[in-house]
Amino acid sequence: MKNHIKSILSLTVICAVVTVLLAGTNMLTAPIIEKNQAAAANEALLVVMPDGTDFAAVDLTQYTLPSSVLEAYSEAGGGHVFKLTASGYGPNMIIMCGVDAAGTVTGAVCLSSNETLGHEKTYGESTKGATAETIDSVATISGATMTTENYRNAVKDALNSAIILGGGSVDIRTEEEILADNLAAALPAGDTFTEVFIHEALTDVSAVYTAANGAGSVYVTGEGEDALFVGVGADGVVVSDVDAAIKANIEAQAAVLAASTLTEIDLSQYADMPKQVDKAYKTSGGNYVIETHGSGFGINGDHYYNPSGEYIYVKVALTADGKVINCVTLAQSETDGIGSACADKEFYSQFNGKDETTYKDIDAISGATLTTNGYKSAVSKAFEAVKIMEGVA
Amino acid sequence: MKKENTMSVLLKGLLRENPVFVLILGTCPTLATTTTVTGAFGMGLATLAVLVCSNIVISALRKFIPDTVRIPCYIVVIAGFVTVVQMLIQAFIPDLYETLGVYLALITVNCIILGRAEMFAGKNPIGRSALDGIGMGLGFTLALLAMATVREVLGAGTFAGMEIPFLVDHKIELMAKAPGGLMVYGILIAVVNKITKGKVIKKKEFSCAGCPAAAECAGGCAEAVKEEQ
Numbered sequence: 001m002k003n004h005i006k007s008i009l010s011l012t013v014i015c016a017v018v019t020v021l022l023a024g025t026n027m028l029t030a031p032i033i034e035k036n037q038a039a040a041a042n043e044a045l046l047v048v049m050p051d052g053t054d055f056a057a058v059d060l061t062q063y064t065l066p067s068s069v070l071e072a073y074s075e076a077g078g079g080h081v082f083k084l085t086a087s088g089y090g091p092n093m094i095i096m097c098g099v100d101a102a103g104t105v106t107g108a109v110c111l112s113s114n115e116t117l118g119h120e121k122t123y124g125e126s127t128k129g130a131t132a133e134t135i136d137s138v139a140t141i142s143g144a145t146m147t148t149e150n151y152r153n154a155v156k157d158a159l160n161s162a163i164i165l166g167g168g169s170v171d172i173r174t175e176e177e178i179l180a181d182n183l184a185a186a187l188p189a190g191d192t193f194t195e196v197f198i199h200e201a202l203t204d205v206s207a208v209y210t211a212a213n214g215a216g217s218v219y220v221t222g223e224g225e226d227a228l229f230v231g232v233g234a235d236g237v238v239v240s241d242v243d244a245a246i247k248a249n250i251e252a253q254a255a256v257l258a259a260s261t262l263t264e265i266d267l268s269q270y271a272d273m274p275k276q277v278d279k280a281y282k283t284s285g286g287n288y289v290i291e292t293h294g295s296g297f298g299i300n301g302d303h304y305y306n307p308s309g310e311y312i313y314v315k316v317a318l319t320a321d322g323k324v325i326n327c328v329t330l331a332q333s334e335t336d337g338i339g340s341a342c343a344d345k346e347f348y349s350q351f352n353g354k355d356e357t358t359y360k361d362i363d364a365i366s367g368a369t370l371t372t373n374g375y376k377s378a379v380s381k382a383f384e385a386v387k388i389m390e391g392v393a
Numbered sequence: 394m395k396k397e398n399t400m401s402v403l404l405k406g407l408l409r410e411n412p413v414f415v416l417i418l419g420t421c422p423t424l425a426t427t428t429t430v431t432g433a434f435g436m437g438l439a440t441l442a443v444l445v446c447s448n449i450v451i452s453a454l455r456k457f458i459p460d461t462v463r464i465p466c467y468i469v470v471i472a473g474f475v476t477v478v479q480m481l482i483q484a485f486i487p488d489l490y491e492t493l494g495v496y497l498a499l500i501t502v503n504c505i506i507l508g509r510a511e512m513f514a515g516k517n518p519i520g521r522s523a524l525d526g527i528g529m530g531l532g533f534t535l536a537l538l539a540m541a542t543v544r545e546v547l548g549a550g551t552f553a554g555m556e557i558p559f560l561v562d563h564k565i566e567l568m569a570k571a572p573g574g575l576m577v578y579g580i581l582i583a584v585v586n587k588i589t590k591g592k593v594i595k596k597k598e599f600s601c602a603g604c605p606a607a608a609e610c611a612g613g614c615a616e617a618v619k620e621e622q
Contacts, residue, residue, distance in 0.1 A: 007462040014454070014466050018473035025477045029484035036487050 045073055045081045048107035048124075049098030052079060063164055066157035067174075070094075072165065077101055080162045083111075086154035093120055093147075095154045097127075099162035105130045108155050114337070119144040123151050132159040132170070145363050146346065186240050187231030189215035198326045199317035200260050200285040202253045219250045260284050270388050276381040278313070280389065287325060289317045290385045294378030296342070296371040298333045309333075312342060312374050316351070316382040320390055324359070327351040327379065332371075339371030348375075356383040402521050406528030412505040413536035414585040419505040422496050423537060424574040430553040433541030435489040437534025439478050439497060444506050444533075445526035446474045448514040452522035455515050467510040468501070475501045505533055536581075543577045544568045 045055050052075040060072060071083040078101030086093045093113040098106035108124030119141045127138050135156045140148040160170040173181065183193045190211025198208055206227070207220040216233040230250045231240045236258060238247045262281040267273050279291040293311035310333035317325040329343045341347055342365060350362040359379055364372040412418045419440075426436040450470050451458075458466045479497050483490045490497065500506065509529050514522040546552055548568030550561030567573040 003459060003461065007459045010458055011462050011466055011469070014458075014469050018469055021473055022476055022480075025480050029480040032484035033480070033487075036484070040487075 044096060044111070045075075045098070047109055048096050049075065049079055049081050049100070050106070051077065051100075052081065052098065053077065055081065058165060063161075065161045065164055068154055068157045069161050072161065074165070078166075079106065080158075080165055082158040082161055084154040084157055086150045093151065093154070095120075095124070095151060095158075097124075097155050097158035099158055101166075103131050103159060103162055103166075105135075105155060105159065108151075108158075110151070120147050120151055123148050124155075127152065127155045130155065130159070132156070132163060135159055143363055144366055146341065146344075147366060182227075182229045183209055183218050186218045186229035187211060187216055187233075189213075189233075189239075190218070190231070191215070193218065196257075197315065197317070197328055198257070199262070199281075199283050199289045200256050200287055201319055201325050202256065204249055205253050208257065217254065219253065221246065221250070256285065262289060265389065273388055274381045274384050276378060277385045280385055282389075283317075287317060287319050288382075288386050288389065289315065290382040291315050291330065292378045292381040292385070294374040294376070294381070296332065296334050296374030297339050297368065299374075312371070312378055314348075314375065314378040314382075316379055318382060318386050320386065321355075322383050322386050323355045324351045324353060324379070324382075329375075334368065334371045339365060339368035341365045341368065342371050342375050351379055356380070359383070399521065399524065403524045403528040406525070406530070406532035407535065408532070408585065409589060410529075411532045411536055411585060412508070412529050413533055413540075414582050415589070416505075416508070417582070418508055419503045419533060420578075422499065422503060423540060424571060424578065426493060426496050427537055427540040427544050427574060427577075428548065428569050429492065430538065430541045430545050431489070432492045433537035434534065434553075435482075435486070436493055436496060437530070437537045439482065439493070440500055440503060440505065440533050441527070441530025442478050443471065443474045443500055444509060444530040445523055447471045447506055448509055448522040448526035449519055450474075451510045451514040452517060452519045458515075463515060464507075464511075467507060467515075471506050471510065472501045505529060539581060540574070540577055543581075544573060548573060 042052075042055050046052060054076040055073045056075075058072040058074050058080070060069065065072070068084045068086055069082055070085055073081045075081070079099060081096065081098045084095045084097060086095055094111040095108060096111055097108040100106050105127050108127050110120040110124060113120050123141065127135065130138055135152060138152055138155075140152060163170050171178075180193070183190070187193075190213065192212040193209040194212065196208040196210050196217065198205070202208075204221045205219050206223055208217055209220075210217045214234055216231060216235075216239070219230045219232055221228045221230065228242065228246070229240070230238055230242055230246065232250060232254045233239050236251060236254050238250050242250075261284045263284075265280040265282055267277060267280060274292075276292045276294060277290060278293060281289040283289065291313065293313045296312045298310045298312070310331070312332045312334065313330040314327065315330050316327045319325060327348045329348050332340065332343050334340050334342055347362075347365060351359055354361070360376060362372075362376075406412065408415075410416060413420075413423050422436055422440075427433045447467070447470050451467055454466070454470075475498065478500070479490075482493075482497065509525060513525045517525070542552065546557060546560060547565045548570075550557055550559075550564045565573070568577070
């Protein structure tokens, strides 16, 4: 018994002494370790803001910032560093961007990404020196438009956030929100708007949206910054306050679209019709709507690996002389986050206005060559089908 | 037990009873941390520090610690010193801390340290235990340095991070990997065996008396085994 007590006692004493020793060491080293770790964290911040000092995290709950902002740091000189998320062709690009007190980008780097071409590694350099006013004019990289455009948008979010943190206010709505607001403003009576597949050649109309409640449609003329949203009532009369010339044009275009009908063409009468052509329609305006499919990564794969076994289905509206009026993806099962970008308007709208000689000049989906090729081949069948039906092939 | 002279206590760890190449202790950190010379040097010094400190403390407490709980007591002392060293390295040499990673914490279970505590410090006075710690620690450090020099020079074409012309373009990647480590380890054991003329191994058959540490142990472990049986 005596031995047991001695054992317990000695082990307890040793443990207690060691504990005191550790506590002492911890008191000495903890502040230094903390300082080291903070310095290591700041190193990433210094990359995008070399002159920054005394970085401190900003409490994001106090501000309404663009949703892409993950973290924000302020520094002694009045500048800010933002950690942002953006999706390129793949999701989850993480971008670090520094903005100085004057609202100029001091640097931007991509910390991690799933992009395939690697442009995101160097693109940040070109945004250096940009301000909220000039960021939109920073060129994107052709062939990697999606990656660089989204990168640029993230930098823009950083610039806007810096303005907001500085007490200013900016429009931080997303493109979808801006579009919805524009549509609602053009046709206040309309509710949920959906885009209409235009299959007639319209003059000066880039898109048409129709209201779900039957209140009418919104016609968009012009592109980008110059886009004008014109509301047209269910009766085909322009309700927005616009120039007489624009009003007349839009009403004429609306009449064309309203009068347009589709007649399905019996494909069996054409012996040499490509088998990829699923359906064909002739419009009352003399144009064609062709539904085709192509083998993307889903079915073609590497000839031995077929992830989904699904074709890419495409609907193309063409003029009788083979010029694309409109193009849309009907269905696809390409790799999510890579080839699935073929379902994005940014991709398929590239075919608009192209013909058989120019349709290949589109920006491919980065990392999804098979998807892009399959898509192009589906579109090419539409050109073939029109030639056959027009009797020129 | 025959008294060794003081010099011999210090020097035996370097070669004759080198913990790595003769006693074959601490194999895990030996293989894991010898891909770079700086990492090996840091590991060696960290172990040396823990070894000396724990040897001194355990030697000082050897009359106080009851036999039945000596292993837990040793472990607590060793773990305490390892944690102290770990915190100091994290605070003052953060790069080394990154390099050594988990192996720093694993010094606690390095059998060299527990081995010396059990074999030497628990039976010898403080001064000699400290010398034993220094000798064994240096022996461990030198062994790691020898291994790391071969592996880094051949495997990465660098020495302590400095590029070596020609070799840097002709790396033998295998050397930086586990098989390369085992190969170098085996070859170095053979070389040490040759230098010591195999005395330590050949002395007896593979038995308790044939153990290189037989002098201090004096069959202690064999007795312990017998007792247990």
